[in-house]
Amino acid sequence: MTYHYGETNQHDCIYNLARQYPGGIEALALRLGTTAKLLRKKLTPGEVRNHLSFEDATAIMEVCQAIGMADALAPLHATAFRLGQINVPIPEVERGDLTQEAIHTAAVGAMRQLAEAMAASSDALIDDNLTAKELADIEPKIRGILPLVCSWLERMRVRAQNDGAGRGIFKGVFARCRRAGGHHVPPMPAPSAPSRPAADGRVDVGQ
Numbered sequence: 375m376t377y378h379y380g381e382t383n384q385h386d387c388i389y390n391l392a393r394q395y396p397g398g399i400e401a402l403a404l405r406l407g408t409t410a411k412l413l414r415k416k417l418t419p420g421e422v423r424n425h426l427s428f429e430d431a432t433a434i435m436e437v438c439q440a441i442g443m444a445d446a447l448a449p450l451h452a453t454a455f456r457l458g459q460i461n462v463p464i465p466e467v468e469r470g471d472l473t474q475e476a477i478h479t480a481a482v483g484a485m486r487q488l489a490e491a492m493a494a495s496s497d498a499l500i501d502d503n504l505t506a507k508e509l510a511d512i513e514p515k516i517r518g519i520l521p522l523v524c525s526w527l528e529r530m531r532v533r534a535q536n537d538g539a540g541r542g543i544f545k546g547v548f549a550r551c552r553r554a555g556g557h558h559v560p561p562m563p564a565p566s567a568p569s570r571p572a573a574d575g576r577v578d579v580g581q
Contacts, residue, residue, distance in 0.1 A: 384456065387449040388431050389417045391438055394445065405437055406430075465525040472533045480529055484522035491515040 392413070395402040403413040416426040431449060438446035447461070454461045470476065494515050498508040 382452055382455060384431075384449045384452040385419060385426075387445075387452045388426065388434060389419075391443070391445055391448060392417055392434060394443065395438060396441070402434065402437065406433055460520070462520045462524050465521065465528050467525075467528050467532045471529055472536065477526070477529050477533065480522070480526040484519060484526050487515070487519050487522050491519060 392399050392402050395405075399414055399417070400410040403410040406413065412424060415421050415424040416430060435446055435449060451461055471480075491512065494512045498504055498512055
């Protein structure tokens with residue numbers, strides 16, 4: 375019986391990905407440090423003895439992503455789809471991207487993309503009918519919002535992390551200064567009250 379491999383099942387996606395690897399399953403197995411026979415068994419649906427572990431699947435995706443295969447993360451997206459989730463890449467943030475201006479620019483970019491998606495949605499629904507073609511045109515605009523928002527959020531996260539680390543160096547100094555009334559050097563203690571003779575002639579020292 376011929377097994378039909380789909381595009382929305384994570385097991386099918388990992389099998390198709392392995393087959394599309396340059397050189398096929400044999401070359402992929404060599405890259406992973408295993409045998410083609412064992413890898414093929416792990417990838418076969420219904421195999422009862424040899425199963426593809428989560429680490430195996432992750433390693434396959436990593437290897438395929440490293441060489442730039444377009445569908446390298448297809449199994450991951452299929453898994454997320456099954457769980458009702460969407461994967462969004464975490465952007466790399468350079469040091470120069472953490473300035474206030476850069477963060478505001480990222481925020482404006484996200485809002486601009488949102489505005490474009492809202493405009494396209496309104497135009498498509500103006501006749502109270504949404505066609506498949508209109509949806510195909512709108513969907514990339516809506517999906518384009520998520521990476522921009524994540525880029526904005528990642529800049530804020532890294533900035534907060536960096537600022538917090540910098541403040542941590544001086545946290546103890548600032549705390550001592552606040553306790554000292556804002557002075558870098560704590561003020562001298564107030565002088566004690568002068569001694570004064572008591573009625574019985576003894577010296578009473580002020581407390």
